[in-house]
Amino acid sequence: MKLQFAMDTLKTESALELADKAAPYVDILELGTPLVKSEGLSVITAVKAAHPDKTVFADLKTMDAGELEADIAFAAGADLVTVLGAAGDSTIAGAVAAAHKHGKGVVVDLIGVSDKAERARQAVALGAVFVEMHAGLDEQAEDGYSLDTLLTAGAASGVPFSVAGGVGPDSVEAVQQAGAQVAVAGSAIYSAPDVAAAAATIRANIH
């Protein structure tokens, strides 16, 4: 299982600092949606230039203009981009067309989708390389939130999936046991007093 670090920050400089610290322990560097909206495509180019050996994941959360948004992000240096599962099939297909053109990949983010397992299968049929079983920051802050529903949906989907929704050192083993290809950790790394140590601990808990 790969480890993806979701860098939910707002400045390119901060993203580069976080990436430098965590890079030895993670496979995928994710630029969060607010970061892309804050800094524009230039943050993708900057992170890829600093870490050409890492997979750079631009969390575009595209809802429309799938081919256009994916195309400009791939051209800027992204290896993977997200399209929302809530988007129409033609938006996902458009982003996949751009991915094929660039030799890169589309991940479908299932945040906000009620039947995640069913939409996951549709997304992969449309050409997504994997889907993200994802509960957003707002959903994680709601009463009664649990990572378990994401793990259950992933296991039930029968397609390659990642899990994002508050994954940390204590939960990463459960993510792996559920069969995920990628565990996404954000706050557990970037909010830690020692970013490198936090990333290393999560990495050590993947077997």
Add this chain to the structure above:
Amino acid sequence: MKLQFAMDTLKTESALELADKAAPYVDILELGTPLVKSEGLSVITAVKAAHPDKTVFADLKTMDAGELEADIAFAAGADLVTVLGAAGDSTIAGAVAAAHKHGKGVVVDLIGVSDKAERARQAVALGAVFVEMHAGLDEQAEDGYSLDTLLTAGAASGVPFSVAGGVGPDSVEAVQQAGAQVAVAGSAIYSAPDVAAAAATIRANIH
């Protein structure tokens, strides 16, 4: 009824040129989602500085981190931001909280939502100033697309709404007759050989 110009371009310079030409004829200048992702928040600041008398609409299409994304866009100069109707209620409520802090507004974009009239009422109950009855560029390119379903949903919603989905000089009167507060025109203006003339024609068809 107000006229909103959706500037679906990718560069700040191009947006400023379009805004300069259309400004005499439109009320609201919209920065499209790909433009914000391409250029970052600086495009919002640039357009607001050039047109302080216009309402600047940042089409963030926020799906998560509602308060954060709205807050940074308002701080950059946006008067209105969008949150997706497909987002959770807490994401809409978070963006509304940021709007209240800044004395600005949230628009809920109903792209991809199946029951638009029902979600429209929920969005306004959560504090949206109006909703956008919206078919995206990808949906407009699909066979059988018609603006009529948006007009019907808007009229049925009973709450303030805009209409976006290929509105042009021939359809703007139908949008007004359906009771919309705002008509959103994009390609009909920015793809026209004479941007100012195209905006003027649509404006002239609003009575």
